[in-house]
Amino acid sequence: MSELGPTVEASDLTVIDLFSGAGGLSVGFEQAGFRVMAGTDYDPDAMATFARNFPNATAVTGDIREGAVKERVFAAGADVDVIVGGPPCQAFSQVRNHSRLIDDPRNSLYREFVQVVDFVEPKAFVMENVPGMDQMGVREQVQSDLALSGKYIVRPTLLDAADFGVPQTRKRLVFVGVHSDLGVVPPAIEGSGASAAIALMPDSTARRGYRLGLRNDVVAEDLLERLQNPGDTSVVSVQQAIGDLNFLEAGNQEGELHSRSLRRPSSAYQRLMRSNARPVTNLEVPRMNADTRLRLEGIPAGGNYRDLPDHLRRRYLTGQKWGPTNGSDMLSRKHYYAYRRLHPGLWAWTLNTKADAVYHYKSPRALSVREFCRLQSFPDSFEVVTDSRRGELQGRQPNGATHSRYRQIGNAVPPLLAAAVAGSVKQILANEKIPQPV
Numbered sequence: 148m149s150e151l152g153p154t155v156e157a158s159d160l161t162v163i164d165l166f167s168g169a170g171g172l173s174v175g176f177e178q179a180g181f182r183v184m185a186g187t188d189y190d191p192d193a194m195a196t197f198a199r200n201f202p203n204a205t206a207v208t209g210d211i212r213e214g215a216v217k218e219r220v221f222a223a224g225a226d227v228d229v230i231v232g233g234p235p236c237q238a239f240s241q242v243r244n245h246s247r248l249i250d251d252p253r254n255s256l257y258r259e260f261v262q263v264v265d266f267v268e269p270k271a272f273v274m275e276n277v278p279g280m281d282q283m284g285v286r287e288q289v290q291s292d293l294a295l296s297g298k299y300i301v302r303p304t305l306l307d308a309a310d311f312g313v314p315q316t317r318k319r320l321v322f323v324g325v326h327s328d329l330g331v332v333p334p335a336i337e338g339s340g341a342s343a344a345i346a347l348m349p350d351s352t353a354r355r356g357y358r359l360g361l362r363n364d365v366v367a368e369d370l371l372e373r374l375q376n377p378g379d380t381s382v383v384s385v386q387q388a389i390g391d392l393n394f395l396e397a398g399n400q401e402g403e404l405h406s407r408s409l410r411r412p413s414s415a416y417q418r419l420m421r422s423n424a425r426p427v428t429n430l431e432v433p434r435m436n437a438d439t440r441l442r443l444e445g446i447p448a449g450g451n452y453r454d455l456p457d458h459l460r461r462r463y464l465t466g467q468k469w470g471p472t473n474g475s476d477m478l479s480r481k482h483y484y485a486y487r488r489l490h491p492g493l494w495a496w497t498l499n500t501k502a503d504a505v506y507h508y509k510s511p512r513a514l515s516v517r518e519f520c521r522l523q524s525f526p527d528s529f530e531v532v533t534d535s536r537r538g539e540l541q542g543r544q545p546n547g548a549t550h551s552r553y554r555q556i557g558n559a560v561p562p563l564l565a566a567a568v569a570g571s572v573k574q575i576l577a578n579e580k581i582p583q584p585v
Contacts, residue, residue: 187208
């Protein structure tokens with residue numbers, strides 16, 4: 148590890164992204180002024196996207212548990228200021244059996260993250276993970292592991308992306324560690340609080356539909372005004388995020404348009420996402436079968452299958468047999484997440500890795516990958532691709548290139564959330580005090 152220097156310029160701060168996926172954390176740190184030195188992931192498709200969008204960084208594809216891959220990671224990150232990453236960590240239940248989380252074989256990638264931090268010893272690190280890690284006993288264990296016997300001061304915080312200008316509610320548990328030699332504590336990271344203040348509720352004035360509801364206090368009223376203001380990027384709705392792409396239709400195969408061909412931006416957020424002259428990509432929209440179209444036309448914006456009239460709850464509507472049968476002529480409980488329409492006035496719920504995770508609020512269709520990117524706060528200059536090699540590759544997930552693109556973005560950390568975290572870290576690292584001569 149290099150010596151912990153005194154004062155550094157923000158533009159000189161460097162970062163390496165472990166378990167980077169497509170690079171959501173990297174985008175956010177780059178936006179905050181960091182120089183991305185490298186990213187690494189097991190998935191070759193995700194690393195193809197990382198390489199496309201970070202051409203000056205080293206893209207290390209492979210299993211970090213393998214010696215050759217780890218050596219490349221160590222070489223790329225030898226002198227970086229910050230290490231970031233979101234290692235998979237699944238064996239939460241073992242804590243109840245008094246077993247160390249880091250010792251469970253299922254958490255070997257989490258252990259690798261801790262070991263890389265220990266070896267490189269950067270000035271700071273950021274580890275993000277799912278909110279489930281916040282359960283009793285786990286947060287404390289992870290905080291202890293990451294402290295590395297006193298090398299780091301670690302602060303965990305549960306954050307919601309919607310509180311940082313992302314048009315999507317997405318909770319992440321974020322651990323920020325600062326090297327003890329710096330003599331400072333990790334920064335507090337605070338958002339708007341909108342995610343806890345505003346929600347959808349049934350609209351009693353309409354036969355069917357949903358409206359925005361809020362807690363009865365001045366703060367919530369202020370947040371609602373900010374949400375409804377298209378010029379405010381601190382709290383952003385779905386319509387403010389993707390309203391300029393409403394012209395897309397189900398089955399669209401024209402994946403690229405010049406930004407000048409798009410409709411004029413109608414919100415500050417759209418202008419932020421489109422702040423470049425490059426072509427806008429990833430505009431393809433999946434085809435829609437007849438049954439799904441009929442159901443979506445029967446669901447109000449913000450609703451789900453529970454809003455369907457009885458005649459649209461039949462398993463098959465048009466005689467077309469699709470998907471596995473459930474032995475019943477009616478939809479089952481599992482379809483609760485299958486027909487959810489966005490509400491234009493609120494942010495989206497948490498995206499998953501499938502194209503049918505959400506449906507458009509106005510048109511009966513799924514979203515394009517570009518609209519997924521907008522809801523995750525990836526700028527339009529970010530292009531989602533796959534490895535050009537065909538067939539099975541080590542680390543490649545099944546189901547083809549289209550599914551891979553949705554999965555890459557659905558799994559990512561929203562860049563604006565990452566940028567907020569990065570900004571807090573940068574404020575500490577860029578303002579280290581120069582020791583005064585004795």
